[in-house]
Amino acid sequence: MKASKGSVVVESFKDRLRLRWRVSGKRYCLSLGLPDTQESRMLAELKARQIELDAISGNFDTTLAKYKPQSLAEKPVNDAQLLTCAELFQQFMEYKSQSLHPRSLDRYKTTLKYLHQFYYREDETRKLLAAQNAIAILQTHVEQFNAWLQSKNAERARKERLILLSACWSWGITKGFVEANPWKDLQKQVESAPKQPLKPFTQEEVKAILAAFKTHPQYKHYADFVEFLFLTGVRTTEAIALRWMHINSNMSSIWIGESMSRGVPQTNKVRSIPLNDRIRLLLQTRKPENYLLEDLIFPSPEGLPIDDRNFRNRAWVKMLELAGVEYRKPSNTRHTFICMCLSAGVNPAVVAQITGCDLQSLDRDYAEYIPSVSVLPDLYANG
Structure with missing residues (x-):
């Protein structure tokens, strides 16, 4: 679920519910440790409403102790931990731009455009994916993006974009932005796939x-x-x-x-x-x-x-x-x-x-x- 601006977002992360919101310009993330079921979502919505009311009335507990389950000890997370896929790739592109030729940088810009197009489309599936940040992208999401990309790009261009995305997530791991690289297996597949034979002019x-x-x-x-x-x-x-x-x-x-x-x-x-x-x-x-x-x-x-x-x-x-x-x-x-x-x-x-x-x-x-x-x-x- 993606809530409106200024409200608490209830989302599924690794099959467990968590809340994500911003108060006074600071981002917070609270894992509830609950399975993603209808009953658990009802409880999560109650927690979300409580946080919203406290924020409005000035009673927000910045330690989050008031909102989290007894057994959990969550803390506010920094912006880097909540980067979306497009935001992560944008930072990667800015890092690479220091050493890239402008023409090579165009490939990064086009890949970023496709990330925006896929993760922010106006249908329910894409809205669900858009609510997940870069650290939450799973193998199934990667495969969905790859299938969608096949309908948009020639084979060589598709392979090039997957290699760039894998490089981005590998870089993100070194920066602490993400914990794993779900694009790695796809990158290995495209690199090991036989190349289309050359067809010189006669x-x-x-x-x-x-x-x-x-x-x-x-x-x-x-x-x-x-x-x-x-x-x-x-x-x-x-x-x-x-x-x-x-x-x-x-x-x-x-x-x-x-x-x-x-x-x-x-x-x-x-x-x-x-x-x-x-x-x-x-x-x-x-x-x-x-x-x-x-x-x-x-x-x-x-x-x-x-x-x-x-x-x-x-x-x-x-x-x-x-x-x-x-x-x-x-x-x-x-x-x-x-x-x-x-x-x-x-x-x-x-x-x-x-x-x-x-x-x-x-x-x-x-x-x-x-x-x-x-x-x-x-x-x-x-x-």
Whole structure:
């Protein structure tokens, strides 16, 4: 039961009734030790009314001795012990924001939005859950949230949110906000579940996408940008941040060490990518006559940094549709580059160096594209 503002809330916690209320800005919680039955709730309601009357008349007993059963010794609890799920995650997000990139923080904000949506819906089931705080969330509530989340999110996004929630409750344990992590088992399930296999673009699809960009009157401005993504395997945000100063004097290599998402710059792991003739020609052709070293190589039509989200939602979606190619995110240009390099026999260590991946990730995510040796060579045939 959730009472109106200023009144005492009667709720079930671990199948036992307790009262929760606030007096003079201070929160109180009193466990009655009674099972959640109709008879016990009647007694709990009487206790609740007594507390309300005492608070109004100025006779409230701050020690709670007047209201608690003889065998119990409860005391006021602090605000941290009464955090709701959303409040706990809000604090966790504020803690993480000190070290997170703004784009990464968006995932936390979206997860917080889903917590609010689920635990504060206008039906009786959700009202009951909303009355419970973070410390009272049980495995059944977690499973209900997960089932609801499945109807709202793609599989990858759902897994990401469950991992964040598990991390939040683990952090909450260290802070004394909660006593257990009911999300942990779900996190293990999603982490151990087999990943959906990658689906790189075929050579024919790449040609169709590039042709669509090069011939479209509105989006042909991005043709070189998209071709560069396919030819180098850089991340979309890395290509957006590239400036002419990042190319060496003879255009034999390009320095990668920054990225930009929605106008916010970030430092990346530094690496250098060797350029072939096709990439050099692309860059030389688009290089302005009177350029500055700090100018962006791939600016937006307005001369500003490309907004990666707007590019994806507008130009990318439209061009794949016109090309008759099944939708995949712009990041798939990077997957395609890696898959094609490995399939062509490029040493995985070289691919890892060029793309900024680690060998462990390549072996895990791209094993099927790495040619295997069926027969060991005779290394000492001439010995």
